[in-house]
Amino acid sequence: MTTTVHNPDQYMYDFQHVLTHSKKKIGILLGAGAPVSIDVGTDGNWKPLIPDIKGLTKIVSDSLSGADITAFNALASSLGDNNIELILSRIRSLAEVIDEAEIHGLNSAGYISLSQKICQKIKEVVNQSLPKGENPYSHLISWINGINRDYAVEIFTTNYDLLLEEAMEKAKTPYFDGFSGAKAAFFDPSSISSNDMPPRWIRLWKLHGSINWSKNENGEIVRGDGLDEGNMVYPSHIKYDQTQSAPFSSLFERLKSFLLEPDSLLLTTGFSFADAHITAKLDECLSENKSAAIFAFQFKKLADEKNATTAALRRPNISVYCSDGAVINGVSAKWKIGDEPSRNWGRIRQEYWDNDKFNLGDFVKFAKFLANSGGGKSSSPLTSHEGEGDVK
Template sequence: MPGVEELTLRAIAGLDGDYKAAAESIRVELGSKANIETILTRIRLLQQALGPAKVFNLDAEGYRDLGARICMQIGQVVGAPLPTDRNAYTELVSWVGGTLRTHAVEIFTTNYDLLFEEAFESARASYFDGFTGGNAPFFDPVTVASDDLPPRWSRLWKLHGSLGWALAGDRVVRRGGREATQLVYPDHLKYELTQKQPYSALFERLRKFLLSPDTLLLTSGFSFRDAHICAVLDEALAMNANASVLAFQYQKVAAEEPACKLACDRPNVSVYAADGAVIGGIHGDWRPGEPPKNWDEIRATFWGQRWPGGAHEFLLGDFALFTRFCALAQATDLSRTVPVAPGSTEVDTPEEKAA
């Protein structure tokens, strides 16, 4: 599943003619801020504003069609099914469902794919995603806002929409499958209440979660470049000093500027990057010393070589290694799998057994 930058390139590459030229022109105009989501936002603003006038050779109807075509391209890219063998999603769901909890686990994701849904269903683990019903499940903001479901039901909130969501009259419904793509990332300036409602309710749920006493949010794979989400984080963390965010970042500290800026402003945000961290508003490099007795096996689950021959670094910014770390928390005898070069197989290192 590609990141947002690669997804942007693939979605535009799948267009042709004036549609491709217009999308490329918008991407160039947006500069460093350009990605598939900012491009879609600009397209929908042009769709609302233009009427019969033309920009980059497209009028309002042309931009309506362009937005739909880009969403179809997104659906083709992110519609890959969950593998049947063990993977990061199944390990995370096993960890979520493997412990009796007082409070439900809530997963907030900006991804459009159906991998979380498939992982929950393959494990026969109960979850709620804001929709209710059997024939054409409809979005129910009242249940999203409440906590009526039992804690064993995980909550899955898709902040940027999802494959399978569609409009049916004045309702947002979940049709199932990967064909419905019209509600993939509707921007947050939506012009119809029916299309605005799921996103306003889901963002309010994120705010409510962060305002809960002693709440903990773990982030993985999030760049902190989404202005809407970061605004909610900043506001809620300023109001609730007892909330904490632990941000596990894949790159080095220097490349994680948005996350580090928020961590410097809000000491209840901690950033853990490959070569260093920002904790309590203070930046520092990782300098692991001699581990305590019997600590080598534990350290190997979060510190080591991400790839054979690579430098030793903090590992949990890698989503696959983060989910393995979660799985190891409940394991009695499970090895941490070390990824190797593409084209090779994974290797379980016997010296990294977890107790």
């Protein structure tokens, strides 16, 4: 009996060469799992810098009282899932249709108020600063700054927080996020489409908005100091509709344009592929542009990353790296360590392999691996598939 396996050493050897290639067009997609990986707890008690959906749901629930918590719990029970995304979707749906009628003790005005309270609490929770000392956001920016690139690195994120901005400003790294100005920066879609700023400027594209975005008196989205109510695309049933309007349409168009460029590589971290809108866009672009590729670094096992592995099995130019195995070139297989691809590789292996697990699905480990890959140039493309083999 033969069993197909993937050798992580060979893929990481090739990957390290790509990271230092000055002519490679590299983008990074940061999902909600990135800030979750940062532990800010004390006395050995794990506490994420920004919680996952389960943790966020509990925080929101604990902040409500009276008729609000009664309606919240009733909706959670009727949905059969205590998930803030689903509950907020239902709250907004009810607010649109019930008018003066009451459901679970609230009418339309009550659900509008409840939606606003939930959104404000979400904003409070995600409005965090980076911990002192080393952190993965600083490592990520350090890696970008360490290489003299022909093309700018583009960071796409679904997160509303300001952690990337903080990391870049601490490192005095210039970046462009689509806005121009200072007091109430205005959105400039023409700058996004032309993308003609110097390569040393990082591009930061916040696909679902930010806590420091708000609307001015003309209904236009501006970037300010974050004191006003944010205009984030909160997770709900209206997400797709909102992303068709400015500035979200321009940001999604930039994601599409990047993936349609020749020989582009998008690295994803902390992104589960559960966002159907973004996943569909990725699938569409990779179907059209066979020279583009996505490397998805997932925290869980293959069996627990259904959304990501399904996408990779459908598109061979999507590679998914999980803790126990990978989907590469449309082939799903477990990891198996092979011969060291270079001298002293054992030290490098420790950065991505621990306790028989591939650990770059952890954003903390992923960012440090990037930072440790260093500068320099290489002409070695990531085309080798020597890592696949048959083991009897």
